[in-house]
Amino acid sequence: MEGGRVSIYKAARSIKRRDNSLYNALRSIYNDSIFVGEISELWPQLPLVANLRCGLWYSPNFHSTCYFKSTDGHTNNCSFSTSRLNLHLLNLARLKGGCIIVDSTRRGKRFPDSMSKTIPIWTCVLNRAIKDFHDSNDEHALDWDCSLHLPLWVPQTEKASIEERLEEWTQKLKASGADIASLAACLRKPLRPLWISQKTVIWLNEVPHHESWDFTPIILVSASSSTGVSQHRTTSEFSWNYIPGAGDDEESWARGLTPGLFWKHVYDIINSGPDVCNQKVADIVEKSRVSWACRGENALQITVKPAKSVSLSHEESSVALDISNIKINTESSEDSGICWLGSTNVALGTSQIAADEANVDCILNCDRESMSVCLPNAESYLHLPMVSSKFDRFSLLNNLPKAASFAKLNLGQGKRLLVCCNNGEDISVCVCLGILMSLFDEKGTFDDGKSFNVKQVSKWDMRRRLVYVCNFATNARPSRGNLRQVFNFLIGGKDFQHVDTARDG
Structure with missing residues (x-):
């Protein structure tokens, strides 16, 4: 009997692995992307925005990205995160009249919690803060809707519990x-979410123009079918199993493939079929890796340009700047450059593009792998390999003193510093946060750490500065564990300037 149970278990696992194969996932994503494209064509003026990371798989034509977590919208555990404000979306909505956000979820749900509750809470809190600003300046906005708009399937009891916390989140x-004043200047009409899934009925001859609405639409598109039944589908050449929300948890199935690589080679991959797909993807990933390695070896000499002032201009004097300064990526979903943090002379980005960046004087590489760079001298490059808190709870904490000392040495000479990591979203963001907190005053002016040495840093101080960083690094997604290490460094790192930054050997 026991042997029978084991064999049944193994058979079930084998069936699950077969159903969740790489080809099934990519083919499901491709099919769902057709639906996303159709919705995008209904409002072609509205930019398509991917909710990281799952949403990024479902179109090759994203204008920008955002980061709303489903955990902030879990039942009876809703929250409003100041580390994920996504304020660049307001500037985008002002310029384009709204936006379309794409995400997906696994079998059994029509919408992920990020769309059911996290984003609706976000729109409501922003609307309330903007209305309060208008009221405090005797600029009473007529019919400025501050109501909480949730989809019909959210119970009234849960809606009531969320409404009780709206004032707390607004404060x-x-x-x-x-910068609430800048947010208020961005919007002519209040934000309001709308929900569209594959089950939504839309009469094509009655699609309203987005400018006809008395609100700024944030259209939430759930890309996948919500059926709870496994769907076996067949084309003229191949048969495959449909996976709802296939783009989720890419580490478990993508085998190193990224959304950018997928869409670059989409027809080769889809037409390869289930038997050849794994090898086809492996070849694509390896060729991409070799290509990046060759770029690193052949990196151009970095040109040293005259140093610019490290102090913020008058318009940039506050910790949180006007979000109209945010650079929106209009080329693709792949990060195509680096993000300069105002006029601080500090930038962050990915290690893949760091070696080719010609507008920096020094590089702090936080990636696991070193890189080939051509800088004026050896002291202009420092490699401090760091890993996420999931793998080492003290990796950032142990390296931040050397990182801050390296930044202090170079920024003090008016040099332009680039901090890079593997994805430019987490570790490099946290390192930049530590540098700005420890070497710049509250107005964003480099002061060699003087204000840091005489002030006791609080979590709110760090959150405020993180808002500043995220105004420019719109793809920033710092993890809680890494942020905790930054805070521990700040409350115990007054003597970092004495750390020897000389590299071994």
Whole structure:
């Protein structure tokens, strides 16, 4: 009997692995992307935005990205995160009249919690903060809707519990350092979410123009079918099993493939069929890796340009700047450059593009792998390999003193510093946060750490500065564990300037 149970278990696992194969996932994503494209064509003026990371798989034509977590919208555990304000979306909505956000979820749900509750809470809190700003300046906005708009399937009891916390979250936003005045200047009409899934019925001859609405639409598109039944599909050449929300948890199935690589080679991959797909993807990933390695070996000599002032201009004097300064990526979903943090002479980006960046004087590489760079001297490059807190809870904490000392030495000479990591979203963001907190005053002016040495840093101070960083690094997604290490460094790192930054050997 026991042997029979084991064999049944193994058989079930084998069936699950077969159903969740790489080809099934990519073919499901491709099919769902057709639906996303159809919705995008209904409002072609509205930019398509991917909710990281799952949403990024479902179109090759994203205008920008955002980061709303489903955990912030879990039942009876909703929250409003000041570390994920996504304020660049307001500037995008102002310029384009709204936006379309794409995400997906696994079998059994029509929408992920990020769309059911996280984003609706976000729109409501922002609307309330903007209305309060207008009221405090005797600029009473007519019919400025501050209501909480949730989809019909959210129970009234849960809606009531969320509404009880809206004022608390609004005050939290105001205290975060976000520039509410700039937010108010961005929007002519209040934000409001709308929900579209594959089950939504849309009469094509009655699609309203987005400018006809009395609100700024944030259209939430759930890309996948919500059926709870396994769907076996067949084309003229291949048969495959449909996976709802296939783009989720890419580490478990993508085998190193990224959304950018997928869409670059989409027809080769889809037409390869289930038997050849794994090898086809492996070849694509390996060729991409070799290509990046060759770029590193053949990196051009970095040109040293005259140093610019490290102090912020008058318009940039506050911790949270006007979000109109944010650079929106209009080329693709892949990060195509680096993000300069105002006029601080500090930038962050990915290690893949760091070696070819010609507008920096020194590089702090936080990636696991070193890189070939051509800089004026050896002291202009420092490699401090760091890993996420999931793998080492003290990796950042142990390296931040040397990182801050390296930044202090170079920024003090008016040099332009680039901090890079593997994806430019987490570790490099946290390192930049530590540098700005320890070497710059509250106005964003480099002061060699003087204000840091005489002030006791609080978590709110760090959150306010993180808002500043995220205003420019719109793809920033710092993890809680890494942020905790930054805070521990700040409350115990007054003597970092004495750390020897000389590299071994």
